[in-house]
Amino acid sequence: MFVNLYPSNRDLNLAFHSLTRNLQWIKFLVIYDTDSGLTRLQSLLNAPGINQTDILVRQLTDPKDRSVLTDAISRDIFNIILDLNDDNTKHDIDTYDLEDYKYNYVNITAYRLFNRDSLIVSDAMKYYFEFKRIENNEQNRRTFTTQVALWIDALSAFAMAYDKFLSGPKSSIPIDYIPNPSCHSDYPAKGWPKGNELYSKFQI
Incomplete structure (x- = not known):
């Protein structure tokens, strides 16, 4: 999944x-x-x-x-x-x-997957540069590529879903914290019991 x-x-x-x-x-x-x-x-x-x-x-x-x-x-x-x-x-x-x-009737049009003027993107860039310990200037902003933006978007989505998961109603199945879980691990054969519930939080 x-x-x-x-x-x-x-x-x-x-x-x-x-x-x-x-x-x-x-x-x-x-x-x-x-x-x-x-x-x-x-x-x-x-x-x-x-x-x-x-x-x-x-x-x-x-x-x-x-x-x-x-x-x-x-x-x-x-x-x-x-x-x-x-x-x-x-x-x-x-x-x-x-x-x-x-002056030669050339039109170069490009699509960007994220809006650099967005407040959400600006905040993400701010934390990104703080984490990388580099100055937030025009030259370094070029390192904030689409790939980086998509990674941050994915991590933010997971963090929000996980927060909803933790703040939701408690079920009879206890939360089993597994250190460094992997999609390729053998734990357990049927997967993490709370996986479907966490997955559902992405769709809200």
């Missing part, structure tokens, strides 16, 4: 579909790097009003291979959707001089 806090494929597809619809894209190139990326994009590719013949779908096998872009240009396709792992992207685009793109 597990709790997946990552945005669902449905939500990501809605975001992609909203982008293509609002920007009125008739044809575009989709570049993905993993099979899960293609799975995420299936709903977008099969959405009503999307002409399959106007979509070029390619898998990224070599970040230095530009043949995909050359192929897209030859088909008069200039709109691109990138669904890539962090390992295949650069995180320093804010250090680039994008002034020339401003």
Whole structure:
């Protein structure tokens, strides 16, 4: 049993579909790097009003291979959707001089999974920097990546669920505290007796 806090494929597809619809894209190139990326994009590719013949779908096998872009240009396709792992992207685009793109009709749109201006995120960043014992400045804020944010979100969700679990009505089954429990441990064969109750607190 597990709790997946990552945005669902449905939500990501809605975001992609909203982008293509609002920007009125008739044809575009989709570049993905993993099979899960293609799975995420299936709903977008099969959405009503999307002409399959106007979509070029390619898998990224070599970040230095530009043949995909050359192929897209030859088909008069200039709109691109990138669904890539962090390992295949650069995180320093804010250090680039994008002034020339401003006057060449280039629109770079990116989705962020968390709002840095949110008070909840600001508090999380504050505690994160205190824990890391580093200064909370613009340079160090780049270390607060999406992966870090998702980890903190998961830990916060677990802490809230566990707090609800402890403050709930006491059952006849005593709480059995197990040091460093593991999903792969042999304790006990049927699992922790209070596991389902704790799991239910995530859904409230």
